[in-house]
Amino acid sequence: MKRTVLYDVHKRLNAKFMEFGGYEMPLQYTGIIEEHLAVRSAAGIFDVSHMGEIFISGRDAIAFCERLTPNHVSRLSPGQAQYSFLLNERGGVVDDLIVYRMDRDSFMLCVNASNTDKDYRWILSQKEGNVVIDDRSEQFGLISVQGPSSMQILSPIFSSAPDVRRFTFGAVDFKGRKLYLSRTGYTGEDGYECFVDSRDTVDLWNTIMESGSRYGLKPVGLGARDTLRTEMGYPLYGMELDDTATPLSANLGWVIKLDKGDFIGRDALKAAAGRGLDKKLAGIVMQGRSIPRHKNPVVWKDRVVGEVTTGTYSPSLSRGVAMAYLDSDVEASEVGVDIRSILHTGTVVQLPFIKK
Amino acid sequence: MQVPKELKYTKDHEWARIEGEVVTVGITDYAQDKLGDVVFVEIENGGTHLKQGDKFGTVESVKSVSDLFTPLSGTVTAVNNGIVEHPELVNKDPYGKAWMIKLSAGSVQNEMGSLMDADAYEKYCREAG
Known part of the structure; x- marks a missing residue:
């Protein structure tokens, strides 16, 4: 089983572990209910470094991403992000993900840990034009800070934190190194996700923990991550979404832009929408x-x-x-x-x- | 991890307190810790005769569902409704307020061999991790 760079940190925090997406991840530290309520009332810090980061860049990256995903990629400016999918030809879900527009010709897809390899192979198999597809999951740690106090906790570390609006992100400085700070999450609370060099991940975790101590920040495991997302009705791949379920049935039709031009799965979804669910x-x-x-x-x-x-x-x-x-x-x-x-x-x- | 000396234990992490013909049953400190926050307890078979190893209920944490098995044979004479109302007692006081059932047991001597004493149970848990 794989481990994230924060494994020893979790061990020292007395985490109970579980297998998830091929990784040995913290299920809980002090208790799922306490951790859950901390995120709703103050803030929680999550290690989600198991998630995948796949980069698509090159002159044809935008056209390729438009074909690969059903949301309006070209409406993203650099620094903006959107929820979307990889769909198969039948309109089933290969994965759900967030598309980040890094600059004019470069995108990052943040994908589910359990699907990273499958997604990478799928994207390669669909490759068209002048694009480079690069799975950089091993190079990134991912730390999520979620809850109403998130901004207060991160502002002393990243002065631009308050200016990062929901579903936007930016490169910020952490001790002379660059990381991406994104206003996204999976809990229904205000919050941030930090895409950080795996070599700096432990340092960042400790820095955030220290800043958060007076705001009631707690480390939160995947147990509470699951109850938090469930309360918000957010789907989890493998439960609500899979290769056969269409996003339309999951109330996610808002993501699917049937009029934007061709994309993989469009014909199937158009037919499904016409038939009724x-x-x-x-x-x-x-x-x-x-x-x-x-x-x-x-x-x-x-x-x-x-x-x-x-x-x-x-x-x-x-x-x-x-x-x-x-x-x-x-x-x-x-x-x-x-x-x-x-x-x-x-x-x-x-x-x-x-x-x- | 608490393992009271006077109790007997099963491999499924139930405990039995044997006082004459009355046997009180619950789950161990190790079990409640492994389960995490207990949010649901269901006791079945009130008033019925159970054979050693029969299922008598279910305990659920946020994340998991576990069956409860009786350590010894006997007739269920009491069920602790307090833990049905307050499942969190299983985490707080597994050997006290969170007892689950009381049995009227006949001769339990021939069934005792399959139960562990406190030392054996502690070793068993340590090996399980």
Whole structure:
């Protein structure tokens, strides 16, 4: 199993570890609920160095990225970022990612750890024109700082932190070395992600921890990262998204710019949009104490109408919650979730589970 | 890690306190630590007779689901509803307020061989990491 450069730091912080995307990553430090609530009320620091960074550059980079991803790449100025996908010809999701426009002819795709190799091969197989495709994942550490106090914590380290607007990023100085500071995240809170040279990653972590100590900053593991993103209804690749699920069913149609010109998967998605969706991602809040889990069947009027993709405990709601693809003819305000062969009642809600 | 001397332990990390014919059952400090924040406890089979190793319930943390197995045979005479209302007690007081069931056990002597004493259990946990 691979480890990030922060492994020893996590070990010293008494982290419990889990396997994720081929990496041995911190699941939690002091406890998932405490870490989750710290991010909602103050701030948390996450090691997400396992994520991949694939660079696409060259004279035809913009045309290539427009074909490769369904969002409007050419509307990005250098220093701007957008959520997008790699799609296959059937409109299924190869990966979900963030596209960063580094300069006129250079883009960085930040991709899921578990998909980095697959994405790289996919991009190579689609290569057109004068472009260079470079997987630089090993060169970067990635530290995420999330929560309402993020800006106060990072401002003493990076004076430009307040000026970095949501979904923008910039090169900033850290002890004479350059890193990319981005106002992005996966928690629903204000926050930043620092793409930092792997050699400087431990130093940056320690510097942020020190700056954050008086703001209640806590190290946060992937356990709370998952409950935080679930409360916001954000999809996780492998749960809500995969090679067969279209982004349209996951309420992510806003990312897909069907009119922008040709891109991989466009014809399939256009046809799917014309036909109407047979499934739609919904939220379920359990009425009792039971906790829905991945793959639990969802039942309405004695019929199985879907399956839980993500099921967990929401620390903010103190309830079990689930995301599930439900047949689009379901007009229920209540459904049953089959947990260990017993039906438990849940309320169907619009995502996200908590409004920010 | 706390491992009270007077208790007996299973490989699945349940403990049993044996007082005459009354056996109290819960999960160990090691188990609650491995699970993390416990957010749900379900006890089944109140009033029924359980054979050693039968499932009597489920404990869930934010991230995981684990079955509970009885360390000894017996009839369930009491269920701790307090932990159903307050699952976090399993983390805070696994050998005290977070007991799970009480059994009326017959002769448990022939079943004791498969349980560990505190020293053996501590060694077992250390080896598991």
